[in-house]
Amino acid sequence: MSARFDHVLAAVVAVGDELVLGQKLDTNSRWIADRLVLRGLDVAAHLTVPDDVDAISSAIRRFAERVELLILTGGLGPTADDLTRAALAAALDEQLVLDERALEQVRLWFTSRGREMPEQNRAQALRPQTARMLRNDHGTAPALHAILDNRCDIFCLPGPPHEMQPIFERDIEPTLRLPPERAVHTTVIHTFGRGESDVAAQLADLMDRSRNPLVGTTASLGVVSVRIRARGPDGPQRLRETESLVRTRLSEILLDDESLAVDVLNRLKARQQTVATVESCTGGLVGEMLTSIPGSSQAFVGGLITYTNELKHRLADVPHQVFETEGAVSKPCAIAMAEGGRAHCHADHAIAITGIAGPDGGTDAKPVGTVWIAVASENAPTDARRFLFKGSRQAIRTWSAATALGMLRLRLAGHNMRLLNQQEP
Amino acid sequence: MSARFDHVLAAVVAVGDELVLGQKLDTNSRWIADRLVLRGLDVAAHLTVPDDVDAISSAIRRFAERVELLILTGGLGPTADDLTRAALAAALDEQLVLDERALEQVRLWFTSRGREMPEQNRAQALRPQTARMLRNDHGTAPALHAILDNRCDIFCLPGPPHEMQPIFERDIEPTLRLPPERAVHTTVIHTFGRGESDVAAQLADLMDRSRNPLVGTTASLGVVSVRIRARGPDGPQRLRETESLVRTRLSEILLDDESLAVDVLNRLKARQQTVATVESCTGGLVGEMLTSIPGSSQAFVGGLITYTNELKHRLADVPHQVFETEGAVSKPCAIAMAEGGRAHCHADHAIAITGIAGPDGGTDAKPVGTVWIAVASENAPTDARRFLFKGSRQAIRTWSAATALGMLRLRLAGHNMRLLNQQEP
Structure with a gap:
């Protein structure tokens, strides 16, 4: 990973026909966004696209104009409809080359399980020329990292959560350190017993969209949650002050926990x-x-x-x-x-x-x-x-x-x- | 809804800071995409955007250039961070006007529950001038329907699934009728007792991606579902033939129902x-x-x-x-x-x-x-x-x-x- 610690805006892209067609629920994007926000980044959007080179590569190019960190999941399998590698190469305007070390790792994955590597798994060792491979300890698909136009870090991670999450935690999360003046601080307070509009009415002045911290409400089955999000070097102090105001106004209905x-x-x-x-x-x-x-x-x-x-x-x-x-x-x-x-x-x-x-x-x-x-x-x-x-x-x-x-x-x-x-x- | 029955390509947008920031998992987009595909439509993408007028309205405008049906969920609540109505108005380049009938329904929702309508819920009766309101029987937020540039139907539905789904089923699903030559015919067969890879191995020849009908499997908690999707004028006949083959091969593990x-x-x-x-x-x-x-x-x-x-x-x-x-x-x-x-x-x-x-x-x-x-x-x-x-x-x-x-x-x-x-x- 590059030694740039100034990522602020990120986006997440999930790749897969089964996701776009609604046959399967994507849980990776939520998981990744949650981790990024806890680290202080902002997330611009999540996008889900089909197994299609044009759709994936144009998503990469469009997001790379706006965000500094782009994370894709899925489409790294060995079959003909796994196209994220090719799409990343197209977005970078590069050729795919075979990475010998990655090929060795894919082969090892099979031999260590007493199986021979099927020929089609060679495709998983392909990478765009300037990209580097990230080892996958829980499956055959190595992840990829590339930098587009010297300004956007792009990571392509495998789709299965038990393969994706360890790579994120090992190779992405440790690099996400923001300087204090750009950090974001968040907290959530849960209530039960009043409707969302009643709660919002009690917090109307705090919910002004131009205010820092931002305060918002969501409701689920009677639990009304108040989310507070502060920015800037005095963020922790601002967060504490607003949290204290919210807690005082809602004291009768505060929950210990979301549940x-x-x-x-x-x-x-x-x-x-x-x-x-x-x-x-x-x-x-x-x-x-x-x-x-x-x-x-x-x-x-x-x-x-x-x-x-x-x-x-x-x-x-x-x-x-x-x-x-x-x-x-x-x-x-x-x-x-x-x-x-x-x-x-x-x-x-x-x-x-x-x-x-x-x-x-x-x-x-x-x-x-x-x-x-x-x-x-x-x-x-x-x-x-x-x-x-x-x-x-x-x-x-x-x-x-x-x-x-x-x-x-x-x-x-x-x-x-x-x-x-x-x-x- | 307009009397045009030629929708083919659709997209789904989920609106909400809590979704983009990964605090909450969006399940609406998958549900909607699944329903659209079962009705024979194709889905281009799912997008999740924050509670931000510019982000929502530019998503609407961009998708409206490519798709004929755009469905948004969320952002119709009564509070200052519910901005889908304003974003739809911006995308249509129209003003928001108060819909008296919708206001009456919002008010009735409260009075039928022995409560007075909070003043801020008036906002839920606002609509862009040319949009129409769709009644919500399970919450306060009416849904919206508008047509952009005379070519893209846009629906804005409330975020809570128990409010969104009945509106989709009442006001959108019945209108999704394709002409026979473009129709897609689908069925799903559910099984219980064997793993997904066993089931897929038994259907390997039917699952070739170039075949019509397409056959795919999904698994959820031990229930392995086989989806069959036939295209073209002889679709119903092709569907019946493949369904019969699948049922014969899986007879021992067939379920009456998904549940x-x-x-x-x-x-x-x-x-x-x-x-x-x-x-x-x-x-x-x-x-x-x-x-x-x-x-x-x-x-x-x-x-x-x-x-x-x-x-x-x-x-x-x-x-x-x-x-x-x-x-x-x-x-x-x-x-x-x-x-x-x-x-x-x-x-x-x-x-x-x-x-x-x-x-x-x-x-x-x-x-x-x-x-x-x-x-x-x-x-x-x-x-x-x-x-x-x-x-x-x-x-x-x-x-x-x-x-x-x-x-x-x-x-x-x-x-x-x-x-x-x-x-x-």
């Missing part, structure tokens, strides 16, 4: 308490969210999936009479599920969810999206609330699960605010 | 049988997968999440002695969980999963990724198998859940083949 599950598990562990789940329309989703976190067994004991009324009765002791008088989507049913589940699972808290996820099963009085959520705890009255979630079956289920964790969080944090989508009973 | 859960539920309903789940390391994921399918309550009764040993004993009657002699990740534990769960839930079948999802907890004898899965049924010996899954905690959990459904499928289909990742006991 509500992590927030809730941390609060439970701090109190040495446990929770169980009793799920009907979510069918196990809350349990899944909690157990996706390593170490969750310290606070999550397990739970019941009571999808039918028979199992609500058999496993959680909901009286048959509740189904007859109030129905399974009702306050008494949610309360009985939470209290019965807590008793059966011997937990300090239990969350119960019963609702109509649709698309069928709604009525005028209980339309699709009607969900009752209850939180039962030792020595506290059971908190039961009615919600109306809109959207698809999947949307209603994921909102239900997130909101159930949000209700437990309110209890653990000692708050009692009304939540998004909550209805009068 | 293993749908396949399993259909088989259970046909027999009027039920299933229950008993989950440890997957924490509710199998229940979640089954209940994500509408109508699943006809065959899925519910289940137990037995995350701790205490709950494995208390809820599923696993004898304490099993934990002491064999441990919780063992054949006898999986069998006891399945049989105990089946009895408690009164189901015809029960699936049990117990394993080490990591990142901690592995040993030499039982490394991270070791998972026992058992299927208990009335009048049949319980089938218990040991698997070793590689990858992250999430990968191990999702593979475990998919494989558990695959094991139940084997029982219901009367097959007894060895599955991917299965180990000697």
Whole structure:
């Protein structure tokens, strides 16, 4: 790598028909961009192009006019539709030459596995004349590095993430050192309980686009995240000041973590308490969210999936009479599920969810999206609330699960605010 | 939408700082591209750009010179960093005007939820003069449709997938009709039980890149999908012939549906049988997968999440002695969980999963990724198998859940083949 440490603007290009045609999801570009931004670089764009020499080489040339670091992934395989090498040569206006050392490494990759190198893998040892090869320890395709017009560093990395990432970490990341006056400093603060526009309204003055730091919001399933990004030599100081303003204004709804599950598990562990789940329309989703976190067994004991009324009765002791008088989507049913589940699972808290996820099963009085959520705890009255979630079956289920964790969080944090989508009973 | 049915080339643009900076993975572009290709269109590129009017509008203008359909997602929120509306207006060289009907819909979205519309959400009812608004039933941001230079249809859709997808399906997909000589005919056949390279080897002659139809494979969590794509006036006939060849060669592993859960539920309903789940390391994921399918309550009764040993004993009657002699990740534990769960839930079948999802907890004898899965049924010996899954905690959990459904499928289909990742006991 050249000894220039003044990269500021970067771009990422993913190469592959299977990506452009939507048969496969590209995760490399996000991973690379995240790493570049953490190192203080700015990313101008991600582009995904097909296995086509013209498309790849014109992307290289166009980006090289604007950015100082260009990273491509994919198209380095041995087959006829792997064209990134040829496209890089075309962009550099150079011939492809055989790199003997690279050929030796490709051959070694096969022989060390007791196989002979297929003839077509010779292509992987080709490089444009002025490019250099970067060793690939996890696959046959060496990576490439070239400099275009003496101003843009271009890296071509293999597509499989387990091959790409080690090369990035070994040969690119260590060279990304910005001088302090050009560094970028970022942080993210997560909240739960208010809508994105409410949060943005509270931060309106900080979100002015001409301000440094820049402040922006994003929302995902009720978690509203505030992103702060400061530039310049006094960036760390500016970042701290704005972060402190944001935290003060949003103190009631701050999360420990982007994940509500992590927030809730941390609060439970701090109190040495446990929770169980009793799920009907979510069918196990809350349990899944909690157990996706390593170490969750310290606070999550397990739970019941009571999808039918028979199992609500058999496993959680909901009286048959509740189904007859109030129905399974009702306050008494949610309360009985939470209290019965807590008793059966011997937990300090239990969350119960019963609702109509649709698309069928709604009525005028209980339309699709009607969900009752209850939180039962030792020595506290059971908190039961009615919600109306809109959207698809999947949307209603994921909102239900997130909101159930949000209700437990309110209890653990000692708050009692009304939540998004909550209805009068 | 204009009545022109000659769209052929399309491009997809994702808008958002959080995407360009790698803080969030864009899944919309892949989803849209996949749908477009299934309808016979070609996709030129995907581009991801920041929340910046110039970046978005110049992307619109540049693509509009090359493609006939351009779909943008994101940047339609109510805040100052939601700039897609302004960028579309700039690209069209038009002013933004307030759309009274859209404003009414945005307002209604809030009032139907018992809230007042925040003033800043007025911005979501703005549109370029010649654009029209497309109703959003699942969020506040209406989508936009405009035509640039009388040749490129431009759609701006909201970023959240559960808002974007229904608008795409309602307002874009039905209009994508190509004339017969340009039409592309596609189908997808799903399989479960063998690896992608095995499936590809069985179809090698059909997968030649110069053949019409084109045949390709993709794999996701053990489901290997075979995509067939025929062009030309005799496309339907060619498609049928190749599909029939593929189905014959893969008959043992064909799925009813892309979803293993749908396949399993259909088989259970046909027999009027039920299933229950008993989950440890997957924490509710199998229940979640089954209940994500509408109508699943006809065959899925519910289940137990037995995350701790205490709950494995208390809820599923696993004898304490099993934990002491064999441990919780063992054949006898999986069998006891399945049989105990089946009895408690009164189901015809029960699936049990117990394993080490990591990142901690592995040993030499039982490394991270070791998972026992058992299927208990009335009048049949319980089938218990040991698997070793590689990858992250999430990968191990999702593979475990998919494989558990695959094991139940084997029982219901009367097959007894060895599955991917299965180990000697």
